[in-house]
Amino acid sequence: MSFTALGNITLTTAQTTITLSSISQAYRDLYLVITIAGTGSGGSPLLRANNDAGLNYTGTVLRANGTTANGVNLTSYNYGAMLGIYVANSGSNNTFFDVWMPDYATTDKHKNMMIRANGASSGVEMQITKWNNTSAVTSLVLTFGSGQTWGIGTTVALYGVTA
Amino acid sequence: MSLLPLGLLSQGGGASGAVGFQLISTSLISTTTASVTFSAIPATFKHLQLRIVGRNTDGATFRSLTLRLNGDTGSNYGYQSMRGQNTTISGATAGAYQTSLLIGETPGAGSAANGFGSLFVDLIDYANTTKIKTTKTMGGNAATNDVIAFNGTWNSTAAITSILVSDAVTSTSFAAGTRISLYGRGN
Numbered sequence: 001m002s003f004t005a006l007g008n009i010t011l012t013t014a015q016t017t018i019t020l021s022s023i024s025q026a027y028r029d030l031y032l033v034i035t036i037a038g039t040g041s042g043g044s045p046l047l048r049a050n051n052d053a054g055l056n057y058t059g060t061v062l063r064a065n066g067t068t069a070n071g072v073n074l075t076s077y078n079y080g081a082m083l084g085i086y087v088a089n090s091g092s093n094n095t096f097f098d099v100w101m102p103d104y105a106t107t108d109k110h111k112n113m114m115i116r117a118n119g120a121s122s123g124v125e126m127q128i129t130k131w132n133n134t135s136a137v138t139s140l141v142l143t144f145g146s147g148q149t150w151g152i153g154t155t156v157a158l159y160g161v162t163a
Numbered sequence: 164m165s166l167l168p169l170g171l172l173s174q175g176g177g178a179s180g181a182v183g184f185q186l187i188s189t190s191l192i193s194t195t196t197a198s199v200t201f202s203a204i205p206a207t208f209k210h211l212q213l214r215i216v217g218r219n220t221d222g223a224t225f226r227s228l229t230l231r232l233n234g235d236t237g238s239n240y241g242y243q244s245m246r247g248q249n250t251t252i253s254g255a256t257a258g259a260y261q262t263s264l265l266i267g268e269t270p271g272a273g274s275a276a277n278g279f280g281s282l283f284v285d286l287i288d289y290a291n292t293t294k295i296k297t298t299k300t301m302g303g304n305a306a307t308n309d310v311i312a313f314n315g316t317w318n319s320t321a322a323i324t325s326i327l328v329s330d331a332v333t334s335t336s337f338a339a340g341t342r343i344s345l346y347g348r349g350n
Contacts, residue, residue, distance in 0.1 A: 002186045002346060028189075028344070029214070060308040062247030071247035073308055102216045102281050108340050112216070112281040112305055126247075128303025128310045134277055163189045163214065163344040 003031065008157040011037075014149040018142040019051075020158055025105040025136060027160030032099040032140065034083070037153035045150075046080030047099065048141040049111060049131045057081050059113075059129030065122065074129060079145065081129040084117035095119035104137040111137060183349035184212070192341040195220050198329035199337070201345045206290035206322055208347030213284040213328070215302075216342045217269035221335035224273045224307050228282070229263035229331040232296065232317050239318040240264035247310045263331035264315045266298065270306035272338070278306030279340065289323040296323060 006024065023030070036045065059074040063085060074082055083097045100114040110130050117125040131137075142156065185208070190199040204211070219226040230240075238260040246253050257265065269280040282302025288294055298315035317323075328343055330336075337343075 002184045028342070058308070059305055060247055060249060060303065060310045062245070062252060062310045062312070069252060071250045071252045071310075073249040100281070100283070102214065103279070103342060106340075108277070109216070109218075109279045110275075110277045110305075112279065112303070114281050114283075114301065114303060116301075126301060126310055126312065128281065128305050130278060130305030161184075163186055163342070 002162045004160045004162070006158045006160050008155065011150055011152055011154045014151050016143065016147070016149050018150055018156055019139060020156070021139040023138050023140070023158070024160060025138070027105070028103065028163035029161035030101040030104045030137070031159040031161055032101070033157045034097040034142070035155045036095050036097065037151040044085055044145065045083040045097070046143050046145055047083055047113065048080040048143065049133070049137045050135060050139055051141045052131070052133065053079055055079065056132045057129055058132065059127055061085060061125050061127040063123060063125040080143070081113045081115065081131070083115055084119070084125055095122065101137065107134050107136055109134060184346045187345045187347050189342065189344040192337050193339050195336045195338060196341070197334070197336045198327055199343045200325060200327045202325040204324050204326065204345070205347070208290070208349065209288070210348040211286040211289045211323070212346045212348060213282075213286070213326070214344045214346065215269075215282045215284070215328070216279050218279045218338040218341055219269045219271040219330065219335050220338045221271045221333070222273045223271040225268045225280070225304055225309070226271050226330050226335045227265055227332040228267045228269055229265055229329060230298070231263050231327040231329070231331065232319070232323050233321055233325055234327070235317070235319065236262055238262050241316045241318070243314045245312045249308050260318060264298065264317060265332070266300045266313055266315060267302045267311055268304055268309065269337075269341075270304050271335070274306035278304075280304035280306070286323060292320055292322055294320060
């Protein structure tokens with residue numbers, strides 16, 4: 001089988017940051033699944049590679065919210081990969097994100113993050129963001145840009161994918 | 164802060180496990196290559212999935228990515244697409260059937276260095292012999308700020324036994340560093 005669970009976590013207390021460290025370099029891709037609980041309005045979760053909080057992330061979002069659909073260029077929000085805009089801003093509980101990060105251990109290419117975000121009452125988004133760095137990804141940091149917290153019940157699962 | 168040192172798997176259970184994907188074959192391209200073919204694909208899975216991390220050697224900012232199934236070069240392929248590029252959304256269709264199946268694009272040499280496109284392409288019920296074959300792609304190319312969704316059709320009920328991945332539109336080539344993997348998915 002090609003997917004291996006590297007770890008999972010369910011928060012029992014609210015956290016401002018979740019760090020996945022010491023990621024094995026033995027796989028070809030990473031696949032990250034997040035269900036988010038208890039966030040308030042106004043903040044979008046950020047995903048940072050190797051805790052890089054610099055202006056090193058660019059991307060595009062295709063999104064829909066109710067009857068509105070549009071595209072968003074994320075060059076103005078590049079202190080991390082923004083996991084959701086409509087979805088996370090809603091304040092609704094139990095939204096879902098998944099992130100596919102191919103070739104995360106290579107050192108010859110910038111790293112892509114393909115992101116899907118779904119909130120049944122808030123919207124649906126599809127995004128690709130590029131971390132403009134050729135370094136291998138050894139850790140992932142989940143945080144917020146506006147000081148919010150990951151609520152109790154938030155789950156994070158990380159898989160390694162062989163190829 | 165919640166810290167999960169994955170080498171230790173010290174929190175939240177973290178038991179090893181597997182999900183229903185199985186690697187069939189991977190092509191890691193180290194020199195310029197025009198196409199990649201997966202042949203003798205076993206019929207033992209329910210669905211197939213291609214995972215592509217690609218770049219093109221052509222001087223354009225991006226180039227098309229296409230499939231040909233079972234060596235079929237006839238006008239038997241169609242698609243619908245939805246694209247977000249920066250703040251613009253657009254849709255497109257093949258209209259008439261074409262001679263290859265457009266599934267997306269990869270950045271070319273005219274885009275920023277070290278940028279690769281990423282796509283995964285599902286081929287649904289590939290071994291079935293009563294259904295017209297359908298594909299769906301989710302992907303993007305951050306080098307040119309594109310995010311895309313494609314739905315494709317191969318107007319054949321034959322089981323898919325081989326897949327050729329190339330740029331059949333402009334006949335350009337994959338750059339070194341491109342990786343194309345084929346997975347089988349269970350029921």
